[in-house]
Amino acid sequence: MNTSYGLEKVTALEKKINDDYRNIAGMVVLKDGKTLYENYFNECTATSRIHVYSVTKSIISILIGIAIDKGYIKSIDQKVLDFFPDYTVKSREKTLQNVTLKNLLTMTAPYKYKFAPYIKYFTSDDGVKFTLDLLGGKGQIGEFRYTPLIGPDILSGILIKATGQSVLDFATDNLFSPLGISALSNVTFHSKEEQLAFNKANNISGWVADGAGTNTAGWGLTLSPTDMAKIGQLLLDNGIWNGEQIVSARWVDESTKVHSRWEKQNLAYGYLWWILDDKEHAFAAMGDGGNVIYVNAKKKIVISIASLFEQKVKDRLEFIKGYIEPIFENYE
Incomplete structure (x- = not known):
């Protein structure tokens, strides 16, 4: 040219x-x-x-990859709750127990909210716990659901737990x-x-x-x-x-x-x-x-x-x- x-x-x-x-x-x-x-x-x-x-989000994806490369995370097929052993799960909450790291990365995890509670999210002191409380519910694991803000923070929590x-x-x-x-x-x-x-x-x-x-x-x-x-x-x-x-x-x-x-x-x-x-x-x-x-x-x-x-x-x-x-x- x-x-x-x-x-x-x-x-x-x-x-x-x-x-x-x-x-x-x-x-x-x-x-x-x-x-x-x-x-x-x-x-x-x-x-x-x-x-x-x-x-x-895409930067977080790279960081998850690095954490896997370095052995901090075994696999994206690990259950999300494996990283949060102290988190209390309600007895009826079966879906949450089966959500994997891969579901978070591919936006195929279900959440309990229909309309994102942004005001509560932005005023929360702990975005990870706030989001874990909304993960699961009656939705189907594997179905795409784009969650722009309330959802990805769990990946930050996983990185902290895994890497220290x-x-x-x-x-x-x-x-x-x-x-x-x-x-x-x-x-x-x-x-x-x-x-x-x-x-x-x-x-x-x-x-x-x-x-x-x-x-x-x-x-x-x-x-x-x-x-x-x-x-x-x-x-x-x-x-x-x-x-x-x-x-x-x-x-x-x-x-x-x-x-x-x-x-x-x-x-x-x-x-x-x-x-x-x-x-x-x-x-x-x-x-x-x-x-x-x-x-x-x-x-x-x-x-x-x-x-x-x-x-x-x-x-x-x-x-x-x-x-x-x-x-x-x-x-x-």
Whole structure:
């Protein structure tokens, strides 16, 4: 692709971002591990840290894989309650006893709530116990049920029980530090106003934690677009970073295969990753407001987009597949 054609395309891309995707904070495009594009918007810079919402789930998936690689967790077929021996189960609660770690990773665990009790969740001091109390019920194990916030925190509890470390410390030691990603500290809220301010901030480096010190698993991590791109490149390179195996190739392969499907949305799901295209081995971490880590293994492309929160934003995957990827896929 000649330079003038490339510049023309990039200029058009940035005009489209400013016209149609105005809440984008930054974007990075990697091809064959090389940075082809990196730019920031909305007064954000390379040092900005954005709340990436549900992209957090895909980070948790990697951490579960690392914990299995290191022998802290035997298998994803272990029962959830194996990790919480002190948790008291009601005598009639049979379903809860059979929910496995894999059910949590594939969003195929049932919950007792019909409408998510968000206010009680956000004001709870212990997100893990709060969620365990809602796990199970009359639903069918194995049926896909997407639980964006109330559900994934159990995985944080499992990581803490299995490793003896906080989620942030385990992530820092085994994922963030090797990749040069900084998440400086736990972020705690003392009011609704503090939480709303966090959602809009671009300068807080850390991971939300509840009153018990447990880091959230479904949301709450702040990253830069470069951090996000590094995560994507790690998976594209089968878990290797700078010659070091950070997470096993087997886990990367398993977690980015189809294990369940959200029929209503016609979306396939792996282990907390959305599976977009089996033939091209394309998959993504997706967070509210337009936060995305997109990986296309066949084309060896990684695209990360960090976005300041807005409701009902335009579809980022449509933007990536239809507009961004075609610009960069033929760069040599």
